Amino acid sequence: MNTVVDTRERILTTARELFHGRSYADVGIKEICDLAKVQKGSFYHFFPSKQDLAMAVIDDMAEDWAHGFVAEAFDRNLPPMERLDYMIDAAYYWQKAAKDIEGRMPGCLFGNLALEVSTRDEVLRAKLNAVFQKASSQFHETLDEAIEQGQIAPLDAQATSQAMLAFLEGIILLAKTRNDPEVIRTLGPAIKTLRVELPMEN
Amino acid sequence: MNTVVDTRERILTTARELFHGRSYADVGIKEICDLAKVQKGSFYHFFPSKQDLAMAVIDDMAEDWAHGFVAEAFDRNLPPMERLDYMIDAAYYWQKAAKDIEGRMPGCLFGNLALEVSTRDEVLRAKLNAVFQKASSQFHETLDEAIEQGQIAPLDAQATSQAMLAFLEGIILLAKTRNDPEVIRTLGPAIKTLRVELPMEN
Structure with a gap:
């Protein structure tokens, strides 16, 4: 598996689950990184901000829904x-x-x-x-x-x-x-x- | 005006406005105290926890609604x-x-x-x-x-x-x-x- 894709996917999946189960404000980037086993530097490479991450989570969920x-x-x-x-x-x-x-x-x-x-x-x-x-x-x-x-x-x-x-x-x-x-x-x-x-x- | 009632009311009104305009997690007790011009000690006298405050905010809003x-x-x-x-x-x-x-x-x-x-x-x-x-x-x-x-x-x-x-x-x-x-x-x-x-x- 492509490691770059895998890292991004792991962040996305973790964030989506946490945002959905709790709330956007209640979940921090550190917690997402810890659970997804990703370094903070790597996180910011894919998602410059928490807002960027939320945009990607929404796209990801909308895609899953649509299909x-x-x-x-x-x-x-x-x-x-x-x-x-x-x-x-x-x-x-x-x-x-x-x-x-x-x-x-x-x-x-x-x-x-x-x-x-x-x-x-x-x-x-x-x-x-x-x-x-x-x-x-x-x-x-x-x-x-x-x-x-x-x-x-x-x-x-x-x-x-x-x-x-x-x-x-x-x-x-x-x-x-x-x-x-x-x-x-x-x-x-x-x-x-x-x-x-x-x-x-x- | 009764100062005790006044302090409690000020906290409630401020919290209600902030929770409503933003969100529960996004608003901290310090911010509420600052805006309501109340000391933290005084806040905890009326509301032992943020959850207690939220319960009171819900009651307050429900009361206003009902009447x-x-x-x-x-x-x-x-x-x-x-x-x-x-x-x-x-x-x-x-x-x-x-x-x-x-x-x-x-x-x-x-x-x-x-x-x-x-x-x-x-x-x-x-x-x-x-x-x-x-x-x-x-x-x-x-x-x-x-x-x-x-x-x-x-x-x-x-x-x-x-x-x-x-x-x-x-x-x-x-x-x-x-x-x-x-x-x-x-x-x-x-x-x-x-x-x-x-x-x-x-």
Whole structure:
């Protein structure tokens, strides 16, 4: 294995796990280096600052999401509204697996970071906003298809897709606060009832 | 004015503002003491630990909420479903006012803290969970009344009230990430479309 890639990967994986399980401010570079068995000099070679590291962690997680459970849930071969059920299921099993291992439900790394850093780091805020925009575009496509196929009545697909993403983040937030992934399974299916109506024509 | 009360209040107000505008981990006791013009010894007299301070901040904010915008929005004299519109409006104007002053939308202090500390502070997690339980009971009462008056079709009021609270937290999260309170106003009214159906009878 390429040692350079390996070192960078080790830092990334360690940081992602710690940020996700605790918080951004709570985890120091020294701790990451110690756990990843990397010298500080080497760390700064790859990541000039903690912010650079966070940017890479977000990219890494977004990449995994896009090719992992989001790709599976938003499979074009599934009937559009069924994709939403898959997505809720995937979120539930993901959080349940994490809790089974750690004893604590970690929630959504993007949501966690967004609430923690948005008021004080404009670069990270913009990055997280872009991740959410991309995620809501998946909902948007799904809704467009569902309308086209006559499975749901026409609605404001742009706004409804954002409302659905907000709901997903909200149920994960509530589930994390209760430390109970079942909240996602109980409340999740209501995502399909959300509707922002089209503006009325005059 | 009573000096003891005054000192405690100054610490509380300062901490609440800093935690809300930044994060729990990002704000140190020294900074709070400096800004509140309080000696460290005096601080520890009122709050033996930072956790004790956070508990008091949550109580203080919950109290303000209960007597402030929640009481106004969930006014029993309003038709039940209109209360939800008031609640969204109140959340929007609250966040807008904060952004107009600070340049940054702070979000919901409870949601912020819940995502930041739930995996590593069981006491604060339980406290925040209790705040959310109380908040969702307001939605629950509203839904019960709306069903009783025949304004909405029967539904699982317990689960739907939690879904509504989750949605509220979710749209505030998304709005904070976009640093744009308008997100609350655009997506908020969809809260009334959320439904968790009653379990089907066999």
